[in-house]
Amino acid sequence: MKKNKILNFSLFLFAMIFYNNVVGQNQVFKYDLTYKPNPLKDSTISEKMILDIDDKILSVFRTEFERKSDSLIEKTGFGLGRKPRFEDQFYIIKKRSDHEIRKNIQTIYAEIFSIKINEKLDWQILPEKDKIATFNVQKAKVNYGGRNWTAWFTTEIPIQDGPYVFSDLPGLIVKISDDKNDYNFSLSEIKNGSEKIHYRNNGSELTWEQFKRLSENYYSDPFARMKSSGLPIKVDDGNGNAVTPDMKIQTDKTKKQIKENNNPIEINHRINYQ
Structure with missing residues (x-):
């Protein structure tokens, strides 16, 4: 209960600030990701994810660990460890001004590759509405990656972005999950960001x-x-x-x-x- 109160206050405080002077600055949106690495088992993995948004230029979605690593590389040239499985990597770079989305993969040998996401998000916005934390949200559905997704977005934060590749709804995505309940993204915290976002280069492009x-x-x-x-x-x-x-x-x-x-x-x- 205490955690929910803190979350609600954090989101409410940001919403008040946003309307006054946040537009034009970098914003940081934290999401909790829970997913099933094995679809035949009930066990899940939880990750703290970060969506950094640089106004209308770009956004970067990655784990909190990867974000720290990117900052270290920028400052020292050396980063942190990498995941051995490609299936557990969720690093996404959106060039918002060019409508370009890339999935970024890094091997244990620090090689970087990227896949350009060309699959169109054909959203179906539904009339159903609800409330999550302090935000009024509306329901939307989309198919991506062979999965059917249900999202809840809020126009109270007029940023057309969200976790992973998901974007282009009339507001920020607060929550999204697939119909198998294998992947769940939930907004947990919002704050102002630093002046510059440090992130990986695209590396070698792959199909x-x-x-x-x-x-x-x-x-x-x-x-x-x-x-x-x-x-x-x-x-x-x-x-x-x-x-x-x-x-x-x-x-x-x-x-x-x-x-x-x-x-x-x-x-x-x-x-x-x-």
């Missing part, structure tokens, strides 16, 4: 077919390049000690994780790992 080949090659031997380098490989044994791992065990473990946790948002591009 979905090229991304499929990249994923399959990585799955076939996730540590191939690491093993071929000849450099000593160390991992944490769980007690803070660096030990030399059994690479066959590590490879089999990673391949199992990739194969079993294969529930991407773009289910129409799901890869059949063998």
Whole structure:
């Protein structure tokens, strides 16, 4: 209850500020993401996500961890760790002025790739209305990535954006989920941002077919390049000690994780790992 009161006050306070002087500044919208990595199991993963909006120029959606890493890279040249599974990466860059959306992927070797999202969001705005936190919201539906999504947006924040690729409704998306309840995004906090947004470059552009080949090659031997380098490989044994791992065990473990946790948002591009 206390958390909900804080959330309601935070959103209400921002709404009051927004109408007065926020337009033209950067804004930060925090979302809670809950998703099922394995559609056959009930277990979920929760992530703290950030949507940074630079007025009408661009927006960047990523995890809180990735946002910190991007800032560190800008300041020091070195970032934080990367996720081993591509299916768990939700980094999206929207060039709002050009109506361009790119999904950004980073490998464990710090290589960056991007996929241009050409799938059109054909929204159906419904008459049903409700209230979430302090905001009056309206219902909308869309199909994206082979999933049917239900969104709730508010015109009280006239920003046509939202989590992940979702945008172009007549207001900010406060909540959105798919009909299988595999993915749920919920707005949790709003605040003013800094003057500059630090984010990844686009990297090498891939088509979905090229991304499929990249994923399959990585799955076939996730540590191939690491093993071929000849450099000593160390991992944490769980007690803070660096030990030399059994690479066959590590490879089999990673391949199992990739194969079993294969529930991407773009289910129409799901890869059949063998």
